[in-house]
Amino acid sequence: MDVKTALARLKEHGYKYTGKREKMVHIFARETRYLTARDVLAYMQEEYPRVSFDTIYRNLSLFERLGILESTELDGEKHYRFACAGAERHHHHLICTGCGKTIAIDLCPMDAVLGQPKGFTITGHKFEIYGYCDDCRGGDA
Template sequence: MQIENLNTNEKYQKGVNILKNSPLRVTQQRLTLLAYLTDFSEEYITVTNVNRYMHTVYPTASSNTTYNNINEFVKLGILEERNDDGQLSVKYQCDFNQIHHGHFFCTRCHRVIKINGDKELNKVLGMDNFQFQTVNLEIFGLCDQCVQKNAK
């Protein structure tokens, strides 16, 4: 099941279940962070902005705690991360069942569209007999909606 077909509560619950099955303690701060990040499954948010949000909820919280929790969520596969010119950004995992996938980034509306995993990528890349271990595929351009707006 793809995450984009889930409502926000189901997305959140998937992350909570992963957290509960990990060695990490389930804390209120981690649950708040998870809840906030479920709104970012179709776009990236800078870690700096996530930290700002967490400081509005927990004014005395350490920035290191937020950064460490984000790092742990990435390791657990709850978040995807990317580094854009030195600026670290994260988004909620868009497909927990298909970790190997790529993304199309619309340079106009900033929408992020998932490119399905292994079998589809293998076919598109002409690498049918290959097995991927890590996929970091990013394509930039105009999405179908922005192209259609351009044509008008």
């Protein structure tokens, strides 16, 4: 996902183009990690000091529904990031629980664990591995 594609997707689905939505898209475009609603609020308040949590949550939900963002849950809180470019290529993520940075892994553990089960058609799944990146571990890997 990139800024141009994200903003076009909003327009395609009939949503207004606003400065706040554009700012949110730019925040996710520059970050390579998952962000909480609180993180987004802090960035937004630099330019929009009176923006509400409700506005942030509403737009995060909209962006996720439109496929602009993807989410995961860490420590009981939803975290968001730009949907992966080339999401048509099946992949999963390693997620640093320290900083939220993600690394795509191109193999699918489901193939080794389950394969194609008899009498059931898998339509989707999500596989995430949590841990610490070298920066958060202090690089002593």
